[in-house]
Amino acid sequence: MHRLLKARPGQKMLLLGNEAIARGAIEAGVAVATTYPGTPSSEISMNFFQISLETDLYFEYSTNEKVALEVAAATANCGVRSICVMKHVGLNVAADALLTLAYVGVKGGLVIVTADDPFMFSSQNEQDNRYYAKLAGLPLLEPSSAQEAKDMVAYAFDLSEKLQEPVIFRTTTRINHSTETVITGEIQAPQPLGNYTKDPFNHVPIPAVARKLHARLLNRLKEAEEISETSAYNISAGNGRWGIVCNSVSYKYVLDAVTDLNMGGKTKLLRIGFSHPLPKALLKDFLKGCEKVLVVEEGEPYMEEALKAFAQEEGLTLPIKGKSEELFSRLYEFNPAIVRQCLATYFDVAYTAPAVLDLSDLPEIPQRPPTLCAGCSHRATFYVVKKAAEDMETICPTDIGCYTLGFLPPLSMGDFLICMGSSVGTSCGFSKVTNKKVIAFIGDSTFFHSGIPALINAVFNNHNFTLVILDNGTTAMTGHQPNPGVDMKALNLEGYGHVSIEAIVRAAGVSQVAAIRPYRVKKSIATAKEALNYKGVSVIISQEPCTLYAKSLKKLRGKPFFVSEKCKNHKDCINALACPAFFIQNKRVKIDPTLCGGCTVCAQICPENAILPLKQET
Amino acid sequence: MKTTRLIIVAVGGQGNLLASKVIGEAALLSGIPVGMSEIHGMAQRGGVVESAIVFGDAQSNIIADGEADVVVGFEPLETLRALNKCNADTIVITSLAPLSPSTATTGSCPYPELKKLQAIIRAKTAKLIAFDAAALAAQTGNVLAVNMVLLGALIQTGTIPLTVDNVKKAITIISKKAFAASNLAAFELGFYAAKTSC
Numbered sequence: 001m002h003r004l005l006k007a008r009p010g011q012k013m014l015l016l017g018n019e020a021i022a023r024g025a026i027e028a029g030v031a032v033a034t035t036y037p038g039t040p041s042s043e044i045s046m047n048f049f050q051i052s053l054e055t056d057l058y059f060e061y062s063t064n065e066k067v068a069l070e071v072a073a074a075t076a077n078c079g080v081r082s083i084c085v086m087k088h089v090g091l092n093v094a095a096d097a098l099l100t101l102a103y104v105g106v107k108g109g110l111v112i113v114t115a116d117d118p119f120m121f122s123s124q125n126e127q128d129n130r131y132y133a134k135l136a137g138l139p140l141l142e143p144s145s146a147q148e149a150k151d152m153v154a155y156a157f158d159l160s161e162k163l164q165e166p167v168i169f170r171t172t173t174r175i176n177h178s179t180e181t182v183i184t185g186e187i188q189a190p191q192p193l194g195n196y197t198k199d200p201f202n203h204v205p206i207p208a209v210a211r212k213l214h215a216r217l218l219n220r221l222k223e224a225e226e227i228s229e230t231s232a233y234n235i236s237a238g239n240g241r242w243g244i245v246c247n248s249v250s251y252k253y254v255l256d257a258v259t260d261l262n263m264g265g266k267t268k269l270l271r272i273g274f275s276h277p278l279p280k281a282l283l284k285d286f287l288k289g290c291e292k293v294l295v296v297e298e299g300e301p302y303m304e305e306a307l308k309a310f311a312q313e314e315g316l317t318l319p320i321k322g323k324s325e326e327l328f329s330r331l332y333e334f335n336p337a338i339v340r341q342c343l344a345t346y347f348d349v350a351y352t353a354p355a356v357l358d359l360s361d362l363p364e365i366p367q368r369p370p371t372l373c374a375g376c377s378h379r380a381t382f383y384v385v386k387k388a389a390e391d392m393e394t395i396c397p398t399d400i401g402c403y404t405l406g407f408l409p410p411l412s413m414g415d416f417l418i419c420m421g422s423s424v425g426t427s428c429g430f431s432k433v434t435n436k437k438v439i440a441f442i443g444d445s446t447f448f449h450s451g452i453p454a455l456i457n458a459v460f461n462n463h464n465f466t467l468v469i470l471d472n473g474t475t476a477m478t479g480h481q482p483n484p485g486v487d488m489k490a491l492n493l494e495g496y497g498h499v500s501i502e503a504i505v506r507a508a509g510v511s512q513v514a515a516i517r518p519y520r521v522k523k524s525i526a527t528a529k530e531a532l533n534y535k536g537v538s539v540i541i542s543q544e545p546c547t548l549y550a551k552s553l554k555k556l557r558g559k560p561f562f563v564s565e566k567c568k569n570h571k572d573c574i575n576a577l578a579c580p581a582f583f584i585q586n587k588r589v590k591i592d593p594t595l596c597g598g599c600t601v602c603a604q605i606c607p608e609n610a611i612l613p614l615k616q617e618t
Numbered sequence: 619m620k621t622t623r624l625i626i627v628a629v630g631g632q633g634n635l636l637a638s639k640v641i642g643e644a645a646l647l648s649g650i651p652v653g654m655s656e657i658h659g660m661a662q663r664g665g666v667v668e669s670a671i672v673f674g675d676a677q678s679n680i681i682a683d684g685e686a687d688v689v690v691g692f693e694p695l696e697t698l699r700a701l702n703k704c705n706a707d708t709i710v711i712t713s714l715a716p717l718s719p720s721t722a723t724t725g726s727c728p729y730p731e732l733k734k735l736q737a738i739i740r741a742k743t744a745k746l747i748a749f750d751a752a753a754l755a756a757q758t759g760n761v762l763a764v765n766m767v768l769l770g771a772l773i774q775t776g777t778i779p780l781t782v783d784n785v786k787k788a789i790t791i792i793s794k795k796a797f798a799a800s801n802l803a804a805f806e807l808g809f810y811a812a813k814t815s816c
Contacts, residue, residue: 014642014652121657178679179642179654252677259675337682356684357704357742363734365699366727368629368719370665410724574724580664583723594761 002051007184015182017175018043020146021113024153025083026051028109029188032075033059034068036449037478038087039122040176041115045085046479056192061481064420064449065090069097069112076110076166077203078194081157088116088129089419093450095132101166102136103205103213105220108194109157110166117173118298118333124400124419126332128299133168133276137217139224140168140276141233144251146180152233152273154185159227163220168276172298174249174333225277233273234282240266242347243290245283245303247272250296253339260340261349272303284310287318294346295322298334321346371405374581375558375597377472377544378403380518382413383577383601385439385468385540387521388528392437395430399423399451401443402477402546403470410578413441421450427465428458437532438465444501445475445483452504458537459509466531466538471501472546480549491553505539512538519544521604547597558598559613563589566610573602573611619651621674622778623681627700628667628692629717633765636792638669640769644780644788645673653679664719666696673779688777690768692751693717698735701742708743711771711812712736713764715752747771749815754807760797763804770808782809 004023007013015023021044025033033052035045045061052059058075062068065086072084086094091114098112114132117123133140141156143149149171156167201209228234244267246254251271258264270286272278287293287310295304304322311320323330327342337353344351372379382403398404398414399422407414416426423440431438442451447469455467475481482488488496505513512534516524524542531538550556563573567589574582574589579602581595591602593614603611624641628634638654645652654671670681683702690711691697697712704710714732722729740746749771755763766789772778773785786802793801 012646014639014646173657174655174680177656179638179656180679181646181652249679252679255677335680335682336676336678337685354684354705357701357706359701359742362698362701362738363730364727365695366719366722366729368664368666368696369721370630371720373664578720578724580720580723583718 002047002054004047005051005055009184009186011184012181013184014179015146015150016043016179017146017149017171017177019047020150020182021153021171022047022051023182023184024150025111027150027185027187028154028157029081029190030083030157031057031080031190031192032072032082033057033085034062034071034082035085036062036065036068036090037475037481038090038115039478040117040173041085041087041113042478042481043176044113056190058192061483063484065094066097069094069101072110073097073101073106075194076106076108078196079108080191080194081109083111083113085113086115087123088114088127089123089125090114091129091132093420098132099136100205102138102217103210104203105164106160106166107164109160111153111156111160111169112166113169113171115171115173115176116299119173121173124417126299128302129168129170130275130302131300137221138165138168138276139163139274140170142170142248142273142275143175144248144271144273146175146178147182148273149175150182151185155233162227163224165217165220172248172333221277225280228274228277228279229282231274231279234279235271235273236269236286238264238268240268241289241291242267243270243286243293244268244296244343245270245272245286245293245307246296247275247303248298250298250334250339253334253336254296254343256336257340257343261344261351263343263347263349266347275303278303278306280310283307284314287311287314287316290318292319292346293321294327294343295320296328296334296339296342297322300330369408371408371578371580372402373548374579374595375547375599376402377518377542377547377599378406378470379411379577379579380521380544380599380601381468381470381542382406382411384516384518384521384524385528386411386413388525388532389437389439392532394437394439395434397423397426397430397438397440399442399446401446403441403443406441410575420446421454424451424454424458424467427467428454428461428463431463431465439532440465440467442467442469444469444471444473444485447501448484448499452508455505455510455537456508462536464536466534466540468540468542469501471541471543472549474546474549476546476549480546480552501541505541510537510539512536513541514539515541515543517544518542519599519601521601547599551597556597558600559615560591560593560596560598561600561603561611562591562593562614564610564612566608568608568610570607572605572607576605577602619674621672621676623685623687624671624673624778625681625686625689625700625703626669626671626692627689627696629696630664630667632692633762634667634669634692637765637769638671640785640788640792641671641780643792644784647784647787648780650779651675653677655679666699688772688775690772692764692768694732694735695719695729698730698739701739704743706742706744709745709775709777710739710743711747711768711775712739713751713768714748715750715764747775747812747815749811751808754811755804757807758800758803760800760804763800766801766804767808767811770805771812774809774812
């Protein structure tokens with residue numbers, strides 16, 4: 001039995017924030033969970049997926065976040081408790097659905113989890129998704145710990161059903177990826193079967209209906225504000241005149257800083273957990289009791305701006321600060337030292353920061369950038385395409401996945417990226433206004449996510465580029481989730497369909513379609529050349545399983561190679577491929593047999609044929 | 619309860635997260651408040667994986683620069699890189715088995731000499747315990763047990779509030795059955811190495 005199901009009520013267990021959220025949803029009787037994977041949210045869905053194999057929970061990896069939200073919007077409108085999980089930028093994809101779903105509302109509880117990523121540990125931006133709640137007019141909850149994250153999910157479902165609106169549940173990486181002691185609660189049995197009552201004059205937002213629905217949304221927002229005023233998730237403490245307003249993980253840093261600076265007697269703390277609509281009356285009361293106020297929130301000055309507006313309404317002139325040159329930054333994440341220092345500065349408390357080590361005399365430390373794995377099929381594809389294009393001036397729009405790392409030297413195949421699917425759409429633009437050969441790279445899962453409409457656009461508008469689809473048979477970057485191109489039967493999972501990438505590409509009207517096996521270097525280069533020389537839209541589908549995934553499924557068949565005495569130290573292998581299995585010992589190239597998966601690409605490009613299967617040595 | 623702050627740095631794939639799990643489980647068994655924070659994401663792509671583990675009354679799960687009481691490095695270069703987390707009172711434990719990053723392999727920036735690396739850490743911190751954890755792991759027949767070797771060394775120093783018994787119990791709970799015995803053996807080897815290698 002899954003460990004999140006096995007835990008008895010009242011059991012103390014160490015849970016990752018993401019596990020706590022999954023358990024919270026199970027305790028709340030969630031019956032439907034949908035997602036598109038994305039760090040730092042992925043473990044929530046991974047747990048739902050595993051749990052769905054042994055319970056009545058319906059779980060799906062949807063093709064993208066918009067679809068995931070639409071599925072959950074429907075199930076929730078049938079009265080079934082549903083959760084939809086995504087990373088912060090996923091909500092951009094789902095935004096079209098979100099903003100009108102707020103008008104249409106829900107019947108059963110719908111919780112939308114958005115995992116924000118301050119500091120961009122694994123994201124392309126650090127947008128603050130609290131503004132989505134404001135934009136859509138939806139309630140917003142933000143936990144500060146794993147325990148609270150678990151408990152708050154059940155609260156979110158109840159709130160959603162009370163207001164008949166989806167609730168946005170916002171976390172940050174430090175909530176998702178922190179492990180803490182959590183006390184579990186009772187599990188409510190899910191009600192997986194729903195009932196849809198037709199109600200077109202509330203469910204089909206033609207203008208006349210939408211005008212009515214927008215007014216209803218504003219009324220619901222008012223009701224939400226009243227609930228926020230008395231919500232137990234807006235916690236206040238202390239009777240001092242120095243006000244501190246904070247949210248999310250900053251709450252912990254504030255608690256520690258107040259203790260460390262020994263200023264507890266002077267402060268008054270308000271932790272906002274129900275942060276849209278903000279509890280206006282509560283905050284105004286809070287301001288009235290303060291001499292000055294510091295707002296501690298990562299990201300944008302969301303609460304700070306609201307507090308300043310509330311103060312204006314009340315004619316209050318006390319200083320309210322948060323983001324400024326000398327205090328908090330809008331950039332990156334906070335830590336206990338930053339918060340301690342800002343509290344000391346703002347409230348003028350004596351504090352000497354602990355001495356840090358002088359590291360100016362350290363030798364240069366080689367960076368350890370993440371790299372494509374040893375034997376990664378993407379490395380082979382990049383090498384093949386680069387070779388095939390060596391006489392061309394190229395622009396290579398890339399996309400989101402492990403293969404984004406192909407932009408690093410020596411492969412250097414990746415010039416432009418903005419979001420999921422952008423490789424294909426931007427190729428249309430690049431090829432229109434330049435004379436360069438445009439070669440786009442997209443992974444299989446990303447192609448299904450948002451590459452397809454742009455490919456159809458390219459055919460319809462007669463664009464001129466080559467799209468390379470890196471089909472490694474999984475969504476590798478986020479931890480090997482399936483996608484519609486994966487043969488689920490091979491994983492012993494029943495009840496799935498299978499979508500052929502090639503069939504889709506052909507159906508989109510692309511006539512020049514070639515498939516390559518990138519580990520067959522020479523043949524692949526010849527095939528790629530043909531596709532690159534085609535005028536119009538051509539597609540290369542590069543098929544080779546993710547080596548890491550193959551290894552974990554024990555399907556990796558290759559045997560390690562070694563560099564024999566024939567090596568004349570050209571170092572083409574290292575300079576062209578930079579596979580992490582290579583290392584230099586006494587100025588000679590060596591291969592780490594524990595890393596080498598036997599892809600043979602280096603052996604095929606060695607001018608001396610010096611790289612041989614290891615067994616020949618012994 | 620006094621707050622103790624521990625940082626573990628490693629290269630993706632070295633088992634840092636499993637070591638953290640064992641420590642967390644041992645703290646749970648001991649009834650000691652613990653909070654941990656990890657950065658996953660690119661871990662499997664050979665990047666750096668850092669865990670912060672905070673014992674005691676502090677609420678925060680992350681550790682600011684200069685505020686670690688103990689730093690355990692599974693790889694010497696990463697230990698050196700983590701010096702920014704140390705102060706003059708920090709105790710540092712490191713393996714001496716290098717995993718050369720691609721930037722050093724291709725020669726653009728050389729891997730620092732191990733003797734010099736140790737001298738730097740020793741000069742700037744309270745104490746350095748350094749030995750080849752990979753060699754000790756190999757002795758147990760499980761080359762992946764580097765994490766348990768270093769865990770043994772960490773517990774030997776007495777710098778974190780966990781008992782040998784509870785950590786061993788946690789190793790048994792967390793380890794896959796096939797690895798429990800070799801993990802315990804690795805823990806013992808690391809414990810002994812720390813005793814004798816200052």
